[in-house]
Amino acid sequence: MESLDRFREFMRRDRTFDFIAEKRLPFRYGHTIQPGKVDTSHGTILYLENLSVSFDGFKALNNLTMYIDDGELRCIIGPNGAGKTTMMDVITGKTRPDSGVAYFGQTMDLTRMSEFEIAHAGIGRKFQKPTVFPNHTIFENLELAMAADKRVWPTLVARITPKQRERIEYVLEIIGLQEQVHRPASLLSHGQKQWLEIGMLLMQNPKLLLVDEPVTGMTHQEMDKTAELLKRLAGDHSVVVVEHDMDFVRSIANKVTVLHEGSVLAEGTMDQVQNDPRVIEVYLGE
Numbered sequence: 228m229e230s231l232d233r234f235r236e237f238m239r240r241d242r243t244f245d246f247i248a249e250k251r252l253p254f255r256y257g258h259t260i261q262p263g264k265v266d267t268s269h270g271t272i273l274y275l276e277n278l279s280v281s282f283d284g285f286k287a288l289n290n291l292t293m294y295i296d297d298g299e300l301r302c303i304i305g306p307n308g309a310g311k312t313t314m315m316d317v318i319t320g321k322t323r324p325d326s327g328v329a330y331f332g333q334t335m336d337l338t339r340m341s342e343f344e345i346a347h348a349g350i351g352r353k354f355q356k357p358t359v360f361p362n363h364t365i366f367e368n369l370e371l372a373m374a375a376d377k378r379v380w381p382t383l384v385a386r387i388t389p390k391q392r393e394r395i396e397y398v399l400e401i402i403g404l405q406e407q408v409h410r411p412a413s414l415l416s417h418g419q420k421q422w423l424e425i426g427m428l429l430m431q432n433p434k435l436l437l438v439d440e441p442v443t444g445m446t447h448q449e450m451d452k453t454a455e456l457l458k459r460l461a462g463d464h465s466v467v468v469v470e471h472d473m474d475f476v477r478s479i480a481n482k483v484t485v486l487h488e489g490s491v492l493a494e495g496t497m498d499q500v501q502n503d504p505r506v507i508e509v510y511l512g513e
């Protein structure tokens with residue numbers, strides 16, 4: 228009995244324990260699990276293990292296994308049809324795998340979450356084609372991106388808290404569009420629209436950003452700026468970039484993963500993968 232009292236005393240004193248008891252959460256890995264917060268205590272933010280996806284018998288993903296570190300900037304390359312987009316579809320809940328594991332941090336099973344839940348949990352995806360609101364200013368676009376609930380849009384523009392304004396200023400600085408802030412998005416160059424869209428994703432403060440072919444159609448100058456932007460995001464965010472342009476990949480990549488026929492063909496530094504005979508063969512055969 229005495230030990231039970233001491234246990235209760237301990238529970239009273241320790242607010243973390245109260246929190247867990249209240250939420251009926253289990254202790255795991257010796258630390259607290261916070262609901263809705265991605266658990267990267269092992270240093271990994273994304274676990275993909277033995278993922279397979281078939282379309283009419285064709286294996287778009289075939290036992291794909293890959294891990295992304297918390298705060299990492301990873302580049303994914305691979306010939307057309309390698310499964311890059313399908314991989315992103317599985318991560319974002321758009322496509323369900325036939326088999327395999329996809330976890331966001333230690334605790335969130337992506338294969339059991341809806342697209343909305345996954346976005347809400349902190350995974351943002353930037354598609355190839357920018358989808359900004361052309362008739363709204365840069366500022367308004369960022370403002371609109373803050374509200375997940377689109378019914379509040381009409382009222383939102385009138386009311387914005389100092390904290391929200393601060394967030395917008397911060398994102399504007401990262402995407403380098405401070406001077407264009409009151410111009411309509413339709414007047415932006417292609418590259419600037421891409422940055423605005425990244426900015427719109429950042430308004431939700433995602434932990435993991437998936438970016439599909441960000442520099443297609445960009446000038447060299449815009450590509451350099453995009454490289455700086457993505458490098459800056461790493462650390463605070465984990466970023467996964469699918470890109471065809473090898474010079475661009477070289478300019479940002481620490482670690483490159485080469486996909487081929489739905490599996491990982493090679494992984495390493497840009498020099499390592501470019502000198503890998505299997506990678507050379509796949510690209511020459513394209």
Ligand SMILES: Nc1ncnc2c1ncn2[C@@H]1O[C@H](COP(=O)(O)OP(=O)(O)O)[C@@H](O)[C@H]1O
Binds near residue numbers: 283287305307308312
């Ligand atoms: N919804 C789908 N239905 C049928 N086949 C698909 C579908 N999505 C992708 N595929 C096929 O799966 C393979 C991988 O496609 P994808 O993931 O788009 O490759 P990548 O993005 O690397 O070019 C391709 O052969 C593609 O034709």
Ligand SMILES: [Mg+2]
Binds near residue numbers: 311312313
């Ligand atoms: Mg693709």
